[in-house]
Amino acid sequence: MIIDQDLSLNLQSRVERAFQDRTPITISGGGSKAFFGLPAAADETLDVTGHRGIVYYEPSELVVTARAGTLLKTLDKVLEEQGQMLAFEPPCFNDQATVGGTVACGFSGPRRPFTGSVSDFVLGCSIINGKSEYLRFGGRVMKNVAGFDVARLMTGALGQLGVLLEVSLRVMPIPETEMTLCYRVSQVSRALEMMQHWQGQSWPISALVYDGTILHVRLSGAEAAIKKAAHQLGGDLDLDGRLFWAGLRDHRLDFFKTSENLWRINIPPATQMSKISGQYLLDWGGAQRWLSSPEPAARIHQIVREHNGHAVCFRGAEKNDWIRFDPGLLNLHKKVRYAFDPCSILNPHRFTTGL
Amino acid sequence: MPSLLNKYFVEQCKTLLGKDNIITDPEALRVYECDALVALRSLPQLVALPETLEQVQALLRLCYRYKVPVVARGAGTGLAGGVLPAPDGIVIGLSRMQQILAIDPLNRTARVQPGVRNLAISEAAKAYGLYYAPDPSSQIACTIGGNIAENSGGVHCLKYGLTVHNVLEINMVTVEGELLTLGGSGLAAPGYGLLALAIGSEGLLGIVVEATVRLLPCPPCTQVLLVAFDSVEQAGNAVAAIVAGGLIPAGLELMDNAAIRVTEAFVHANYPVEAEAILLCEFDGLFEQVETDIVMAQSILTASGASEIRIARDTNERKLFWAGRKAAFPAVGRISADYYCMDGTIPRKHLAEVLRRISEFSRELDLQVVNVFHAGDGNLHPLILYDAGKPGDYDKAEKLGGQILELCVQVGGTITGEHGVGMEKLNYMCVQFSAAELGQFERLKTAFDANNLLNPGKVIPSLHRCAEFGRMHVHGGRMSHPDLERF
Numbered sequence: 001m002i003i004d005q006d007l008s009l010n011l012q013s014r015v016e017r018a019f020q021d022r023t024p025i026t027i028s029g030g031g032s033k034a035f036f037g038l039p040a041a042a043d044e045t046l047d048v049t050g051h052r053g054i055v056y057y058e059p060s061e062l063v064v065t066a067r068a069g070t071l072l073k074t075l076d077k078v079l080e081e082q083g084q085m086l087a088f089e090p091p092c093f094n095d096q097a098t099v100g101g102t103v104a105c106g107f108s109g110p111r112r113p114f115t116g117s118v119s120d121f122v123l124g125c126s127i128i129n130g131k132s133e134y135l136r137f138g139g140r141v142m143k144n145v146a147g148f149d150v151a152r153l154m155t156g157a158l159g160q161l162g163v164l165l166e167v168s169l170r171v172m173p174i175p176e177t178e179m180t181l182c183y184r185v186s187q188v189s190r191a192l193e194m195m196q197h198w199q200g201q202s203w204p205i206s207a208l209v210y211d212g213t214i215l216h217v218r219l220s221g222a223e224a225a226i227k228k229a230a231h232q233l234g235g236d237l238d239l240d241g242r243l244f245w246a247g248l249r250d251h252r253l254d255f256f257k258t259s260e261n262l263w264r265i266n267i268p269p270a271t272q273m274s275k276i277s278g279q280y281l282l283d284w285g286g287a288q289r290w291l292s293s294p295e296p297a298a299r300i301h302q303i304v305r306e307h308n309g310h311a312v313c314f315r316g317a318e319k320n321d322w323i324r325f326d327p328g329l330l331n332l333h334k335k336v337r338y339a340f341d342p343c344s345i346l347n348p349h350r351f352t353t354g355l
Numbered sequence: 356m357p358s359l360l361n362k363y364f365v366e367q368c369k370t371l372l373g374k375d376n377i378i379t380d381p382e383a384l385r386v387y388e389c390d391a392l393v394a395l396r397s398l399p400q401l402v403a404l405p406e407t408l409e410q411v412q413a414l415l416r417l418c419y420r421y422k423v424p425v426v427a428r429g430a431g432t433g434l435a436g437g438v439l440p441a442p443d444g445i446v447i448g449l450s451r452m453q454q455i456l457a458i459d460p461l462n463r464t465a466r467v468q469p470g471v472r473n474l475a476i477s478e479a480a481k482a483y484g485l486y487y488a489p490d491p492s493s494q495i496a497c498t499i500g501g502n503i504a505e506n507s508g509g510v511h512c513l514k515y516g517l518t519v520h521n522v523l524e525i526n527m528v529t530v531e532g533e534l535l536t537l538g539g540s541g542l543a544a545p546g547y548g549l550l551a552l553a554i555g556s557e558g559l560l561g562i563v564v565e566a567t568v569r570l571l572p573c574p575p576c577t578q579v580l581l582v583a584f585d586s587v588e589q590a591g592n593a594v595a596a597i598v599a600g601g602l603i604p605a606g607l608e609l610m611d612n613a614a615i616r617v618t619e620a621f622v623h624a625n626y627p628v629e630a631e632a633i634l635l636c637e638f639d640g641l642f643e644q645v646e647t648d649i650v651m652a653q654s655i656l657t658a659s660g661a662s663e664i665r666i667a668r669d670t671n672e673r674k675l676f677w678a679g680r681k682a683a684f685p686a687v688g689r690i691s692a693d694y695y696c697m698d699g700t701i702p703r704k705h706l707a708e709v710l711r712r713i714s715e716f717s718r719e720l721d722l723q724v725v726n727v728f729h730a731g732d733g734n735l736h737p738l739i740l741y742d743a744g745k746p747g748d749y750d751k752a753e754k755l756g757g758q759i760l761e762l763c764v765q766v767g768g769t770i771t772g773e774h775g776v777g778m779e780k781l782n783y784m785c786v787q788f789s790a791a792e793l794g795q796f797e798r799l800k801t802a803f804d805a806n807n808l809l810n811p812g813k814v815i816p817s818l819h820r821c822a823e824f825g826r827m828h829v830h831g832g833r834m835s836h837p838d839l840e841r842f
């Protein structure tokens with residue numbers, strides 16, 4: 001394999017200049033998730049895609065370290081050759097998705113409730129903070145409680161706490177067998193019941209989704225176990241299951257071709273919530289719901305809040321009120337931000353004015 | 356000894372909580388002078404035992420106003436001196452906040468107060484066929500608040516993760532007395548990874564007053580193998596081979612000969628005392644899954660040179676296999692006046708080599724070391740046996756411990772896998788982190804607690820201290836692990 005050039009010093013000097021001149025910069029990966037949140041209020045762009053390559057991969061340790069600009073599809077391929085995978089099943093959206101962007105956005109795919117989130121799989125990282133310091137946190141071992149867990153703090157931070165240089169991720173063996181089962185279910189309430197019921201039992205389920213008509217169940221594990229589970233759970237076999245899950249993960253299903261705002265709602269999975277009109281797709285066994293709806297943002301936030309959840313406008317025109325934080329939490333974000341990037345030069349205002 | 360606390364402050368504490376929930380009597384305070392690392396002690400000035408969230412908030416506001424340091428305490432089973440009282444401060448004991456507020460079988464969560472014991476959660480969830488997965492060996496005593504503060508692990512975290520993987524949401528009171536909710540019950544929350552940051556922050560960022568944890572369905576089938584080896588090296592390599600073979604056992608523990616012998620003498624689990632090492636390897640899930648995994652594990656273990664493989668015949672035998680492992684610490688306590696438990700983590704592939712080096716250190720310093728640990732995670736727990744009554748012995752034990760931790764860092768690991776830094780490993784933080792990284796930790800601490808009142812003096816060493824200790828981490832020519840092959 002060709003070893004790509006280590007660009008961390010270049011990136012560091014760019015950040016140093018920005019820090020000294022107080023010029024805000026947009027950190028830019030493959031741009032596959034640029035639609036998410038607000039655009040950074042910055043004139044300059046720091047392109048990190050050149051800083052790529054897998055610098056350490058030890059299959060028997062279940063750990064891989066990749067530079068932030070590494071394409072997800074490259075990483076997926078290298079892991080697959082060794083019979084391993086990223087078990088949080090990150091969405092790619094397109095071929096340009098990078099490892100850094102995946103961690104910065106904190107997106108996990110259909111497998112998340114059963115294997116863990118991107119944050120769960122982050123073991124360590126190196127970054128350049130807003131003062132242009134090169135720092136490393138965490139490591140390459142699964143258990144590590146030395147100092148604050150800064151590596152996991154980075155997930156979902158949209159680059160505001162530092163330019164990610166390298167990320168170490170825990171990887172998992174690809175299951176021996178996978179099988180997709182389908183059930184025709186006409187009512188959301190019934191689908192939610194079935195999903196909670198199964199999740200409360202010890203089935204080898206690795207994805208559980210209701211798309212409004214059909215409940216899709218993916219089983220993963222040893223062949224004998226999958227056969228047994230399939231036998232007991234019933235349902236129809238979906239031979240194109242792989243395509244369905246990839247389409248769901250990357251938002252290529254028809255459901256996502258909407259002209260309305262697309263909302264992502266995270267909520268206790270059993271919640272029956274019907275007050276907001278629109279189309280629903282229930283992923284993560286009910287814990288993550290996609291909603292395409294014309295309803296006003298304020299109403300969506302409020303109702304979801306009443307049900308103990310959070311909503312974000314994932315794609316669409318709603319930008320001013322796309323995300324909400326409680327005042328205390330917003331304030332804490334700002335203080336944490338200040339600790340890493342005192343001059344607010346990294347991706348400023350990516351969440352909201354002032355953050 | 357005259358109190359260092361302002362007497363108006365003490366009066367107000369009593370007014371807020373009621374006299375019965377405030378301890379100032381020196382005899383009664385003794386209980387709170389240390390955790391399970393008894394070598395580090397200091398008497399607190401006052402212990403407050405709040406019963407409600409509002410009391411915790413009011414107490415913190417008071418401390419904030421008077422600039423009084425606060426150390427939170429769960430059950431005091433910590434092994435790193437994390438609850439060591441600050442000389443001029445108070446201890447807030449959470450032991451009276453021990454209600455399980457709700458078990459939600461549909462959403463598979465438990466909402467609990469911080470003083471709830473780890474095992475109590477699984478006991479309460481059992482009626483619904485659910486349990487809370489992280490199972491530190493101290494689980495009958497330790498609290499969920501302490502587990503969150505330490506990001507505790509257990510025997511089953513290879514498959515089920517640490518505390519951080521099993522907590523969905525926490526309520527935390529800040530040093531100003533404000534209540535914050537971090538995380539969310541929908542498996543994700545927008546914004547920075549603040550929940551993960553709070554987990555494992557050792558009481559430095561806030562006081563956890565409530566947690567919503569994930570419950571898992573109890574596996575229908577569990578099976579365990581007891582595997583003997585003629586050398587520790589073979590056992591270490593077998594661990595790496597199992598994981599490399601694509602198996603994720605529910606538990607994978609290693610005991611060396613010294614550990615086998617002391618536990619066998621204590622619990623009579625019928626361990627093979629001639630073996631140089633044994634592995635306990637557990638699988639769980641559907642019966643068919645477990646069966647498949649066991650067959651594969653057997654072939655890997657045989658190829659790795661196992662001298663004997665026993666499969667537990669029934670639940671009783673399975674419990675017996677584990678009984679030895681679980682009793683290992685008390686068993687060691689029987690043969691040695693004192694022991695010092697270390698907690699480094701290393702990449703699994705270095706297990707055999709690191710264990711060999713540890714036995715060399717042990718010989719050089721003439722102190723026995725017993726190894727019993729979470730091999731699947733590469734999380735070592737060398738128990739260094741010493742006699743506190745013998746002059747110089749404790750210093751030797753500390754030295755040996757330090758050598759082990761430095762070795763862990765050298766091979767790409769960490770100075771603590773699950774017990775935390777606390778007071779104990781401050782110096783070794785200088786070995787693992789650079790000055791800039793420690794500075795970043797400081798600034799992060801400041802973001803939460805600008806006056807440094809919450810568990811001050813723990814986890815983050817001052818640069819001055821590192822200079823005195825004489826070791827400061829420099830990244831080998833800047834990039835990490837230059838010695839390692841680039842892929």
Ligand SMILES: Cc1cc2nc3c(=O)[nH]c(=O)nc-3n(C[C@H](O)[C@H](O)[C@H](O)COP(=O)(O)OP(=O)(O)OC[C@H]3O[C@@H](n4cnc5c(N)ncnc54)[C@H](O)[C@@H]3O)c2cc1C
Pocket residue numbers: 390391426427428429430431432433434437438449469490491492493496497498499500501502503504505506507508509510557558559561562563564684773774810
């Ligand atoms: C025999 C034995 C076996 C052990 N086995 C394991 C094991 O297998 N795995 C493992 O990980 N650990 C193990 N431990 C270590 C210890 O039990 C854990 O660290 C445990 O989580 C501590 O819980 P505690 O309630 O006793 O906390 P304490 O010791 O009281 O406190 C620990 C830390 O947490 C902070 N804290 C406590 N409560 C709160 C709160 N509500 N909010 C904020 N901060 C708080 C304290 O300030 C302190 O820094 C073991 C200890 C013993 C003695």
